[in-house]
Amino acid sequence: xxxxxxxxxxxxxxxxxxxxxxxxxxxxxxxxxxxxxxxxxxxxxxxxxxxxxxxxxxxxxxxxxxxxxxxxxxxxxxxxxxxxxxxxxxxxxxxxxxxxxxxxxxxxxxxxxxxxxxxxxxxxxxxxxxxxxxxxxxxxxxxxxxxxxxxxxxxxxxxxxxxxxxxxxxxxxxxxxxxxxxxxxxxxxxxxxxxxxxxxxxxxxxxxxxxxxxxxxxxxxxxxxxxxxxxxxxxxxxxxxxxxxxxxxxxxxxxxxxxxxxx
Amino acid sequence: xxxxxxxxxxxxxxxxxxxxxxxxxxxxxxxxxxxxxxxxxxxxxxxxxxxxxxxxxxxxxxxxxxxxxxxxxxxxxxxxxxxxxxxxxxxxxxxxxxxxxxxxxxxxxxxxxxxxxxxxxxxxxxxxxxxxxxxxxxxxxxxxxxxxxxxxxxxxxxxxxxxxxxxxxxxxxxxxxxxxxxxxxxxxxxxxxxxxxxxxxxxxxxxxxxxxxxxxxxxxxxxxxxxxxxxxxxxxxxxxxxxxxxxxxxxxxxxxx
Numbered sequence: 001x002x003x004x005x006x007x008x009x010x011x012x013x014x015x016x017x018x019x020x021x022x023x024x025x026x027x028x029x030x031x032x033x034x035x036x037x038x039x040x041x042x043x044x045x046x047x048x049x050x051x052x053x054x055x056x057x058x059x060x061x062x063x064x065x066x067x068x069x070x071x072x073x074x075x076x077x078x079x080x081x082x083x084x085x086x087x088x089x090x091x092x093x094x095x096x097x098x099x100x101x102x103x104x105x106x107x108x109x110x111x112x113x114x115x116x117x118x119x120x121x122x123x124x125x126x127x128x129x130x131x132x133x134x135x136x137x138x139x140x141x142x143x144x145x146x147x148x149x150x151x152x153x154x155x156x157x158x159x160x161x162x163x164x165x166x167x168x169x170x171x172x173x174x175x176x177x178x179x180x181x182x183x184x185x186x187x188x189x190x191x192x193x194x195x196x197x198x199x200x201x202x203x204x205x206x207x208x209x210x211x212x213x214x215x216x217x218x219x220x221x222x223x224x225x226x227x228x229x230x231x232x233x234x235x236x237x238x239x240x241x242x243x244x245x246x247x248x249x250x251x252x253x254x255x256x257x258x259x260x261x262x263x
Numbered sequence: 264x265x266x267x268x269x270x271x272x273x274x275x276x277x278x279x280x281x282x283x284x285x286x287x288x289x290x291x292x293x294x295x296x297x298x299x300x301x302x303x304x305x306x307x308x309x310x311x312x313x314x315x316x317x318x319x320x321x322x323x324x325x326x327x328x329x330x331x332x333x334x335x336x337x338x339x340x341x342x343x344x345x346x347x348x349x350x351x352x353x354x355x356x357x358x359x360x361x362x363x364x365x366x367x368x369x370x371x372x373x374x375x376x377x378x379x380x381x382x383x384x385x386x387x388x389x390x391x392x393x394x395x396x397x398x399x400x401x402x403x404x405x406x407x408x409x410x411x412x413x414x415x416x417x418x419x420x421x422x423x424x425x426x427x428x429x430x431x432x433x434x435x436x437x438x439x440x441x442x443x444x445x446x447x448x449x450x451x452x453x454x455x456x457x458x459x460x461x462x463x464x465x466x467x468x469x470x471x472x473x474x475x476x477x478x479x480x481x482x483x484x485x486x487x488x489x490x491x492x493x494x495x496x497x498x499x500x501x502x503x504x505x506x507x508x509x510x511x512x513x514x515x516x517x518x519x520x
Contacts, residue, residue, distance in 0.1 A: 031437055039445065046463030047453025050315050063460075182300050189304025195311075201323075204307030 008108040015099075015112020020119050022086055029086060032078040033124055038131065041071040044194060056198055060225045065137045068128055069220035070193035072149070073213060075124040076156040077184045081177065083117040084164025088174035106255050110169070114161050121157020125150040137224070145223030148233070155240045156216055162247025169254035193217050212239040264363055272364045276372025280380065283346070294338045295384045299391055302331040306395075309453065317458050320484040325398040328388070329479035330452040332408060333472070335384030336415035337443035343377040344423015344439040351431045366515045370508065374420040381416030385409060397483065404482015407493060411479045414500035419443045421507035428514035446472045471499035 023029045041064075049063040060066045087110075090096045099109045129139070129146055139145045168177050188194070190207045197208040208214050219236020222229045264272070302324075310323040320326050350356040359369055385408075393399070400408065423439040430438075449466050450473040451459065459467055467473045478496025481488050 027434075027437070035441075039441075043448045043463070044453070046460040047448075048309050048312060049460040050317075050454060050458045051309070051312060054311055054314060182296050185300050185304060189300070189308055195308045199311045201307045201310035204304075 008105050011104045011108040012112045012115050015109065016115030016119060019083070019086065019113050019116025023082065023116070023120055029082045032082050033075050033120060034127060036078065037071045037074045037124075037128075040074070041067055041128075041131075048195075051195065051199075054199060056196070058196060058225060061138055062136060064132060064135055065225050066221065067194065068132045068137055068224055069217045070188075072125055072128050072153050072220055073156060073191075073193055073217050074184075074188055075128070076121055076153060077160050077188065077213075079117050079120050079124065079157045080160030080162075080164040081181055081184055082164075083113055083120075083161045084168040084177040084180075085174050087113050087165050088168035088172065088177045091168065091172045092174060100258075106259075107252075110165055110251050110255065113165055114158055117161030117164075118154045118158040121161075122150050122154035124157070125153035132224075139224050140227045141223035145228070148223055148228075149220055152216070152220055152236060152240065155244070159240050159244035159247055162244055162251055166247055166250030166254050169251060169258065187211070187213055191217060212243060215239040264365060264368070269365065269368045272368050273372045273375060276369065277376040277379070280343075280346075280373070280376030284380070284383075294335060294342055294380075295387050297338060298331045298335040298384055298388055301334060302327060302388060302392070303395075305453075312454060312458075315454075315458060317455055319455060319486075320398075322396065322398060322484075324392060324395060325483045325485075326480070327452075328392045328397050328483055329408060329476055330447060330450070331388055332385050332412050332479060333415050333447045333476060334444070335388055336381035336412045337419045337447055338440065339381045339384060340374075340377045340416045340419020340421075341423045341436075341439040341443050343373055343380075343420040344425075344427045345433055345436045347373060347424050348427035348431065348433045348435060351427060352433060360515075360518070366512060370421070370424060370511055370515065373424055374417050374508075377420030378413040378416040381412050381419075382409065385412045398485060400482025401488070403488045407482065407488060408479045411475060411496060411500060414497070414504065415475065418500060418503045418507060421504055421511050425507050425510035425514050428511055428518055431518075446470065447476070450476045452476065471503060474499040 023033070045064045045067050051057060052060060052063050052066070058066065087096070096109065100106055129149060133139075139149075141148070164177060164180075167180065168174075171177065190204055191197075191211040191213040192200075192208050193213065197205055197214060199205075200208055215232075215235040216239050218232045219239075222232045306324045306327055312318065313321050313323050313326070318326070347356065350359075360366075389397075389405075399405075419439075422442060426435045426439050426442075429435075449463065449470050451467055453459075456464060456467060456473075474495040476496075478493050480486075481492050486492070
């Protein structure tokens with residue numbers, strides 16, 4: 001039993017490492033994770049930075065401090081999408097079929113991809129913390145806050161990656177997963193990722209109040225702009241667990257469906 | 264090849280581009296969907312910015328619509344570059360180069376089709392914009408905005424074509440799209456010049472696309488359309504189009520040298 005577990009763990013580690021290497025080597029997979037959110041962070045900070053003078057805007061050192069959490073979740077969502085595209089490409093090229101025919105658990109094959117997405121999520125968290133600190137942002141909660149951010153961003157990438165993987169397993173088509181790219185921005189704009197929900201226009205403001213992504217964003221933002229608060233962090237963890245559980249359940253259903261169809 | 268034959272060649276190339284749209288209507292969807300999502304999303308998120316002193320309108324939708332019109336034109340124009348790269352990869356463009364059509368004629372066929380295709384996202388965006396309450400810019404303001412959209416379609420298409428002819432691969436697509444994306448957003452896209460943060464204010468002041476956005480914006484934010492507010496934008500479009508046309512023709516020349 002423990003031997004089989006160890007074998008599956010080795011498969012997860014190997015496929016996770018492959019997934020990270022694949023993303024680093026293919027600019028079209030790496031760019032959405034880092035370049036696009038960084039550019040948008042710079043442009044939105046420069047363009048809408050005056051927003052900190054609005055009444056009811058949270059007390060922050062600067063707009064960059066406020067925006068960092070938004071850039072990180074944007075990166076997580078795009079990591080989930082690109083992870084799904086990469087898995088769908090593997091399916092289209094027959095690589096996944098060969099893995100499914102091997103004497104390893106199908107779940108380990110999917111978890112390998114998700115392990116890679118998790119590592120990439122942690123990397124993007126470190127990237128944005130570094131960028132933020134270089135350009136004058138500060139993390140009120142200090143080192144502990146930074147560690148919390150890395151863990152939460154990595155977990156968020158895993159959670160959204162599971163949804164991307166489920167769609168890839170269900171559709172077997174990279175272009176379908178790629179077609180969901182605009183949806184990422186719909187979800188982002190309907191959350192407090194880029195602006196306080198109370199200052200957004202209706203109906204987006206009401207949707208943002210209850211969007212799980214807003215809870216995750218606030219869980220990342222609080223240690224940066226104010227310090228740990230407890231409530232926001234708890235809501236963020238519950239949201240990540242909820243999204244992750246939903247995504248993994250969808251993956252399990254898709255895998256079962258593939259077995260039933262003999263794929 | 265005389266003028267009439269050149270015109271026929273341009274018309275045939277434009278018809279081919281339109282055929283692509285009628286045969287694969289889905290190909291136009293990303294160019295329409297992306298700016299629409301950005302328009303609706305950004306206005307919902309940053310709509311309160313108009314409360315800041317210095318904003319020259321109370322409607323952020325009206326302030327932002329010219330930017331998204333430019334984005335739509337930019338995406339459509341960049342798609343022309345991607346299609347050209349595909350034609351180069353498949354060898355179809357080699358056959359065009361071997362034909363007696365002069366190179367400027369080949370380029371004109373591509374970029375003029377892009378200028379008309381840019382009207383597709385613009386039309387859709389304007390319908391959505393007016394439906395959610397964007398200020399009517401007047402017929403003059405609307406006509407000016409559409410002329411500028413077509414001009415930006417040409418700018419983006421010549422930019423995309425110059426990269427496609429240089430790199431000869433569809434892998435250059437992100438460069439074509441990102442270049443235009445940045446050119447449009449590093450302007451007074453989000454706020455008036457005086458409200459931008461220092462570094463972006465400096466870039467926006469130097470970026471010629473700022474003049475293009477400002478010219479297209481006049482009617483939407485209730486300003487009178489003036490020649491003083493229009494000519495810098497038209498000049499910027501003409502200058503950028505000339506520069507990228509030169510780069511594209513140069514790359515085309517090297518391709519067969």
